[in-house]
Amino acid sequence: MALFIPEWTRASGRQLQLKRVLNGLDEATVVRKPLREEDAAPELFIEHAQRGWLALAVVDTPFDGLDARQLFAVETRTAFDARLAAWRAALPDALPLLLVLWACSEDEVSVLAAQIDAQNVRLLSRERYLERGAAGLAALQRPLAADEQDALRTRFFPESSIPLPSVARRRFQRNNQAVLSGLFLDSQQEWASKLDLDLPDEQAHTVTDLSVRLVNGVAGSGKTLIALSRALLLAEMHPRERVLILIHNTPIVADIRERLHRARGSLPSNLEITTYSAWIHRQWRRLFGPFLAMPADPAYLPNLVRSLRTRWPDLKLAESQLIEEFDFLNEMLVTSEAEYMDTSRAGRGFSLRAKERREVWRLFEAVTEALQLAGLRMWSAVACEVCRAPSHCALERYEHILIDEAQFFAPSWFHTVKLALKPQGRLFLCADPNQGFMKSRLSWRNAGLDVAGRTKKLLRSYRTTQAILHSAGTLLARAVQADPEHYLEPDFTGMEEGAAPILIRVDSPQDAVDRAVNEIVELVTTRGLPLSTFLVIYGGDTPKQLLYRRLCAALGAKRVWWLNKDKKQPPEGYGPDYLRLANLETATGLEGGAVFLLGVEGLLNVEEGDAREADARKLYMAMTRASHRLVMLTTEPVPPDAQPLFRAG
Numbered sequence: 001m002a003l004f005i006p007e008w009t010r011a012s013g014r015q016l017q018l019k020r021v022l023n024g025l026d027e028a029t030v031v032r033k034p035l036r037e038e039d040a041a042p043e044l045f046i047e048h049a050q051r052g053w054l055a056l057a058v059v060d061t062p063f064d065g066l067d068a069r070q071l072f073a074v075e076t077r078t079a080f081d082a083r084l085a086a087w088r089a090a091l092p093d094a095l096p097l098l099l100v101l102w103a104c105s106e107d108e109v110s111v112l113a114a115q116i117d118a119q120n121v122r123l124l125s126r127e128r129y130l131e132r133g134a135a136g137l138a139a140l141q142r143p144l145a146a147d148e149q150d151a152l153r154t155r156f157f158p159e160s161s162i163p164l165p166s167v168a169r170r171r172f173q174r175n176n177q178a179v180l181s182g183l184f185l186d187s188q189q190e191w192a193s194k195l196d197l198d199l200p201d202e203q204a205h206t207v208t209d210l211s212v213r214l215v216n217g218v219a220g221s222g223k224t225l226i227a228l229s230r231a232l233l234l235a236e237m238h239p240r241e242r243v244l245i246l247i248h249n250t251p252i253v254a255d256i257r258e259r260l261h262r263a264r265g266s267l268p269s270n271l272e273i274t275t276y277s278a279w280i281h282r283q284w285r286r287l288f289g290p291f292l293a294m295p296a297d298p299a300y301l302p303n304l305v306r307s308l309r310t311r312w313p314d315l316k317l318a319e320s321q322l323i324e325e326f327d328f329l330n331e332m333l334v335t336s337e338a339e340y341m342d343t344s345r346a347g348r349g350f351s352l353r354a355k356e357r358r359e360v361w362r363l364f365e366a367v368t369e370a371l372q373l374a375g376l377r378m379w380s381a382v383a384c385e386v387c388r389a390p391s392h393c394a395l396e397r398y399e400h401i402l403i404d405e406a407q408f409f410a411p412s413w414f415h416t417v418k419l420a421l422k423p424q425g426r427l428f429l430c431a432d433p434n435q436g437f438m439k440s441r442l443s444w445r446n447a448g449l450d451v452a453g454r455t456k457k458l459l460r461s462y463r464t465t466q467a468i469l470h471s472a473g474t475l476l477a478r479a480v481q482a483d484p485e486h487y488l489e490p491d492f493t494g495m496e497e498g499a500a501p502i503l504i505r506v507d508s509p510q511d512a513v514d515r516a517v518n519e520i521v522e523l524v525t526t527r528g529l530p531l532s533t534f535l536v537i538y539g540g541d542t543p544k545q546l547l548y549r550r551l552c553a554a555l556g557a558k559r560v561w562w563l564n565k566d567k568k569q570p571p572e573g574y575g576p577d578y579l580r581l582a583n584l585e586t587a588t589g590l591e592g593g594a595v596f597l598l599g600v601e602g603l604l605n606v607e608e609g610d611a612r613e614a615d616a617r618k619l620y621m622a623m624t625r626a627s628h629r630l631v632m633l634t635t636e637p638v639p640p641d642a643q644p645l646f647r648a649g
């Protein structure tokens with residue numbers, strides 16, 4: 001069956017008849033309806049990679065109103081001629097236009113056909129349209145030149161153009177023929193971006209909880225593009241509705257804003273793109289007042305835990321584990337000891353016996369209370385406090401909330417997001433379970449989201465090469481359980497082969513810094529690559545200040561955008577060319593033509609268990625940031641089974 005973009009959810013009787021025929025077209029066919037009210041737009045466009053294009057318009061005027069010989073039809077006939085001329089003028093000459101004259105018999109259509117001299121127009125009665133069926137439509141389609149297709153889509157479907165300039169190269173080919181122009185979303189992406197645009201009224205009333213959609217896609221499959229494209233479209237279609245995009249990571253938000261600024265200048269005033277953290281702080285202040293205080297000293301909380309835990313001397317967990325568990329309790333919105341005893345801790349990395357759980361709960365209560373007395377809270381408690389506020393009237397509300405990187409959102413975060421949706425508001429999630437999953441193996445259902453039957457999977461990566469994705473995927477598969485909710489198998493069809501990641505063995509973290517900087521300088525000077533091609537990701541023991549200083553010394557003091565330092569904007573504002581530098585923990589969503597990974601050896605050589613899985617996902621995320629060249633610098637030998645996945649540097 002053909003792919004309808006957008007889906008036809010609200011079809012009238014006439015449209016149902018029209019659709020019955022369209023349904024018979026094969027699945028390589030796309031049936032698009034223009035979203036904008038425009039006189040020169042026919043009702044729909046049919047596209048097929050081989051057969052080409054066909055425009056279709058339905059004309060309701062009866063024969064009496066169209067027949068040029070009829071005395072009283074002058075006005076309606078003139079209007080019809082003007083419309084036809086407008087359609088033809090807007091369409092490429094080579095694109096056939098089919099007019100279905102819904103209210104005319106076949107004989108009447110023959111009379112009218114003789115009166116019309118427009119080029120490349122075919123008239124059919126409703127009866128003939130239904131009779132000829134999908135095969136009749138297919139026979140009318142004609143190929144268009146690439147520039148004509150681009151012009152057509154730019155005019156009638158501008159919302160499907162790619163909203164961000166890419167810093168990575170495009171990787172796969174459409175039908176193994178023409179290389180994608182890179183101007184537009186592919187049909188699956190476009191379909192996802194236009195889901196539920198016209199939820200019918202009856203359905204809207206039956207949506208009891210909320211309307212949610214999930215796009216689950218492998219790294220580089222265009223999830224961020226889809227979210228942006230949809231948000232821009234919604235903001236334009238509904239200028240009085242508020243649209244919010246939330247992303248977990250600060251650097252990717254800054255990066256997107258910079259790229260959007262380059263591509264479009266300003267954003268629509270009803271669209272906001274922000275980090276969850278900035279957003280929830282704002283919501284908290286709206287509910288509780290201006291003073292949202294958290295411990296300023298990073299040692300405050302561990303010290304507090306250390307002093308209070310003496311009441312439970314049998315508790316053997318490290319302070320860091322206890323704090324992690326408190327975060328879990330906050331994120332799961334656990335309200336009582338009994339509830340905690342019933343909560344699944346699957347994937348938590350360490351087990352707890354019932355007695356330990358009880359003690360952890362009591363310590364958690366004691367810590368929370370002590371913080372409260374000091375007017376403080378843990379970061380993870382902010383969302384919780386918003387959820388538990390006596391009234392939510394002061395919250396900002398939105399008609400549409402879109403979440404990118406939803407795999408990193410905790411249940412309490414989703415809860416706050418739902419509270420901020422207006423009645424009948426829509427939630428749109430993009431996630432890659434391969435890159436992590438809510439810090440533990442939770443399901444969407446655990447997070448209070450029913451995505452069954454409302455999930456779209458994207459398995460092809462535009463960003464990276466087969467070789468890089470294969471290496472990253474194989475390392476990940478060593479560690480994760482084959483659970484479809486938490487692992488997506490990429491589809492390599494049509495992707496550029498590329499070369500395996502480069503592995504460089506060095507003696508120390510300082511050597512890794514020197515070598516990476518030298519390699520980058522070499523590529524910049526010998527190949528003339530712009531700095532924006534490069535993304536340097538550091539983890540673990542990398543001396544980050546040294547890395548930053550060396551990069552600045554080699555490339556220019558203001559040419560390095562350290563995303564964890566200059567959090568909002570590049571050092572000299574938007575415009576100049578920058579190399580980007582990011583901490584491993586906050587590199588999600590970013591991309592680079594050439595990516596250098598330092599300090600990730602700890603992720604390769606990990607023990608069995610849940611920590612191994614979390615680390616493997618992190619490494620997968622970091623490796624798949626690269627579109628073309630991936631260089632990994634390590635101070636330790638790579639495990640023998642992983643060696644064939646790399647080439648020596």
Ligand SMILES: Nc1ncnc2c1ncn2[C@@H]1O[C@H](COP(=O)(O)OP(=O)(O)OP(=O)(O)O)[C@@H](O)[C@H]1O
Binds near residue numbers: 167185189225589
């Ligand atoms: N249809 C397309 N045509 C050309 N390039 C595309 C297309 N879709 C995505 N891309 C490019 O692929 C890269 C990855 O896209 P994007 O960042 O949206 O993917 P993602 O799924 O969010 O990735 P990740 O989850 O790994 O961060 C970008 O450079 C984007 O411009």
